[in-house]
Amino acid sequence: MRAWLTLIITLLFTVGCTVNRIPVFVSQPQSSIELFQNDLFPAANQVVVESEKDIFELPSEAKDFVDNYILQFRDPDIQVEKLAQALFSRQQMGVTYLNEANTVAKQTYVNAKANCLSLTILAYAMADYARFDVKFQQIGIPENWVRRAERNLQNGHINLKIRPRASEVAIVDFADNYTEVDFNRPQRSYTKKNITKERVIAMFYNNNGADYLLSKGYTPAFAYFRAALKTDPEFVPALINLGALYRLYGKYELAEQIYTKAIHLDPDNLNSLENLAILKEYTGNFDRARDIRKIITTRRQSNPYYHLIVGEEAYDRGDYDKALISLHTASRLDQHIHEIYFALAKTYYKLGDIDMSEQNLKLAKRNSISDSQRSAYQGKLELLSRNDQ
Incomplete structure (x- = not known):
């Protein structure tokens, strides 16, 4: 599904009750943390990180497709339906799934390959160009992972819901007749939560950072994690991945501070705890690492x-x-x-x-x-x- 990645070294978040989910031995987060150790990555400012415009910009062919195919229908509901169908139709756009396709809208349209995040970005750009109402949704799926380069990457999942734009003369619109666009629709019903465009941008940056981290491109990884957290300071997967990067550089105290902050922001994200356990093992605190892993294993037994x-x-x-x-x-x-x-x-x-x-x-x-x-x-x-x- 790959909406966003978290290495173990991490990347997902889940939605759920947060009462009494923080182990008693996890300290309170510091009131202020200097997240960005720019001196460690002096060339990071030379890394070209896509802007919001770059991420959502459509190629002219995609605009022509919306103008000449989607908007040819007079009924707005049919327009929405046709766009949702076209994304997957082999005779039209025919976008196919590729887990590693963390691409901007323009590239996704040209390549016709996407994961759930890049498909959502493309669908948003096309729906917005067609002047539909558009909302991003985070899906509260269970923790799940993929294996790449003998590392575990945890997946998240998002999708898009679209509908015709409400009449400008309407004072209140109570209808919720959205059409969902989802690459890998879960087989079961899970909680859904509207998320901001800023969070989706942070997911895009975070996924790029995770890809670079896997290939040991540490400077661009830092540049992307920094961009993610400047866009959305409370996006936990990017915090965890940044902490993992600092751990690789021997900045153990800072990594622990970041993991602690992530744990308190989202106590149900077990990747924060798992990375903390890895850190404890690196620093020789095997008893504490064992305590943490027992908690993680217990919580995951039914998954x-x-x-x-x-x-x-x-x-x-x-x-x-x-x-x-x-x-x-x-x-x-x-x-x-x-x-x-x-x-x-x-x-x-x-x-x-x-x-x-x-x-x-x-x-x-x-x-x-x-x-x-x-x-x-x-x-x-x-x-x-x-x-x-």
Whole structure:
């Protein structure tokens, strides 16, 4: 889904009750923290960070598409419907999913590849150009992760809702007849919260920073995290990622101050605690790290995505039996997550059990939520069948 990333080293936030969620041993945050250690990254000011205009600017072809296709319909409700359909229609725009596609609107339109954040940015730009009412929404999905470069990246999820602009003569508009635009609509209903355009911009900067951090581009990573927090000072994923960057530079005290601030801003974001545990291990405080990890593990036991990522980690280590244990636990907790079945298929293949690999690939395909996913799994099934002949 990848709305925003948090390394472990981090990136997601969740919505939920915050009462008594902060462990007693976590100190109060300092009243003021010098977040931006510019001296550590003297070349950061030379990094070109996209402006708000850069992020949402449409290419002329996209404007022409809105003018000539969307706005040709006289009924405003049909206009909204046609825009939502066009984003996914192979005959029109045909945007396909790519988790790493953290791109501005112009690039997303040209490439026709997007993750949920870049699709939301493009959809917003087109809907705004068409003069629709537009709102961003944060979806309170459970914690879930992807593996990249043997690191865990935690995903968040956002979408967009649009409707015809209310009549200028109307004093009050009570209608809530929005159409949602969502790349990977969750299979279950989760809490939704309207968020600001500034937060979406911060997500974009944060994702770019996380990508650079993964590839050890520390100066541009700092530039993007700084831009995110200047845009939205309370965006927790960017705080956590900035703390992770400082940890890599040995600024342990500052990293802890930032993690502590993040914990108090969003006590339900367990990535703050997990990064604090990593920091405690770096500084030799293994007892405190163990205390923190016990809390994290207890809170995550009922989350199938937690067991999925534990299984993925075991798979990467070559411990396929351990991977199966975790993955089967995940599937018992939720029988409708296609990524779990794909992970099981990979693991059984490594163990030489082709029948179980094929069975789980079929389950992955059956539980997919998009045509592109189903097509990808079908391709893997055909490849598996040819290799088994």
